[in-house]
Amino acid sequence: MIEPVLDVRDLRTYLKTPRGTAWAVDGVSFTLASGKTRALVGESGCGKSMVALSIVQLLPEPAGFVDSGQVLLEGNDLLDLTWNEMRAHRGRDLAMIFQEPMTSLNPVFTIGNQVAEAVAAHGGSKSHARRRALELLERVGIEAPERVHGQYPHELSGGMRQRAMIAMALANRPKVLIADEPTTALDVTVQAQILALIREIQDEMGMAVLLITHDLGVVAEMADDVSVMYAGHVVESGPVRAIFHHPQHPYTRDLLESLPSRQSRGRDLAVIEGVVPGATDWPTGCRYASRCRFRVDACEASGPPMIARDAAEVRCIRVDAIAQSEATR
């Protein structure tokens, strides 16, 4: 097996809140291979963004802490590094883009300035940084890089700003790109361009992409592997085809069935009754049990382990029973 470039093991991250300690990420594991894309998918509050922020160690201060686990980048545990050592990795081996480029770009510096800064942060002369910034702007499909180089973030459209963010992220040819809802704020035609751009650059540079999104369409388009998150856990993980064509965890099934489509016209869509339990007080047993149509008493007795089934791993003790009842139906 190829050594993964990023290997996250049993990551646990908490937030101190007025209501107590919230275990936002509660034992998350996954691997990411060079040149591949893994999607972390889930609904608001499932902990997917906290996983990303734990990896790059940019958790909200002073509330967020990584409690335990390992984040291995080519075998080295990032959680053992000092702040300064981590800074050297960030932007060089590990880059991140966010949902709203307007809030991640500095409004008072030009685009060129900011891209050049990202280049220079890891060495090189000023003139080299400027040349490289122009190259990068061109590479991300900005038509007039010379002009955009001198413009300020507010002068660009959302799609152009996201391209500029990607240019900054690519400045040092990172091994891993973490993209947290990179197209959620964009129109659908612009989203299509940005996703295609990310894929093209990934093929060219062979970087690994950790794609964090709530959009199942984006996942189906982009991912090689998928980890479905619910309530701080990964509940199902596997190759993208297995997840979409043969979802096994009840939550994954419900989520896919809740999508509106032509086929479901005139019929009610699947709904997930109830709400996600609170992160300050996770239930002892399966966290989806209170909303699950396959629930039995044993589900609530203790937390279900990840079980390997077919190509995937599923956190559900009923997985075989559900498959059987479906086969006989």
Add this chain to the structure above:
Amino acid sequence: MSPVLKVENLRKEFRARGGLLKSSPPHVAVHDVSFEVEQGQTLALVGESGSGKSTVALMALGLLQPTSGRVLFQGRSLISIRWRERLALRRNIQVVFQDPYGSLNARMTVRETLTEGMIIHGIGASATDRDARARELLADVNMPAEALDRYPHEFSGGQRQRVAIARALSVEPTFMVLDEPTSALDVSVQSQVLNLLRKLQREHGLSFLFITHNLAVVEYMADFVCVMKEGRIVERGNVEKIFDAPAHEYTRRLLRSIPSTDPDARRLDSRIARSWS
């Protein structure tokens, strides 16, 4: 069958902010838009940001005066109508906005939110009567009666959106403008809201003007579709025609951009990365 809402040659110009002595040409947000919404049907107005779809919605609601053109509700013009009649007409036209955080009054309990419109329009003989109706409305949108004495901040986004829908229903409208009603919601919550809207349409014969950028929702909900771009309707037709045989290049581009939910039928390729930049 006569249409519930008829929009004729709507045009909206916004004066660009110029300097003291400069005068710049006005920005035309909506050019010559016409369409009809039939009783009990859903017309979707689809477009990307800046296409003018929400400006059209505001004019259809009578909340924004068109520069020219007419909005006819049950054959009567929203603009030239007298105030007295306008109140009665307003009761028939209700709206649900995208943001359930911004569209509910944070200082009003759900009870106050749901009964305010009834009081204005003289629905219900007494406070007890209105209260009973408010309870029915909550049941209609699958919310418990305990919600009555609670404030918006106590609810999730999906619950708030259901309260906003209940408020719209409180005055027994015949026509509803839904401006991105599920865009701020998670998919599992979106499905609840869409199911609810379809149920209400079936039971009350409501007509919907559904404004959205989400084409999957359009394909699921709409009977008729108008595609807007830069203030104009570039293509219109029933939902099958738009999705199966789009004629306008922009409609085709929109459809090609929707991510597929089948990993074996991926649509986005690298040609897209550069083609429209």
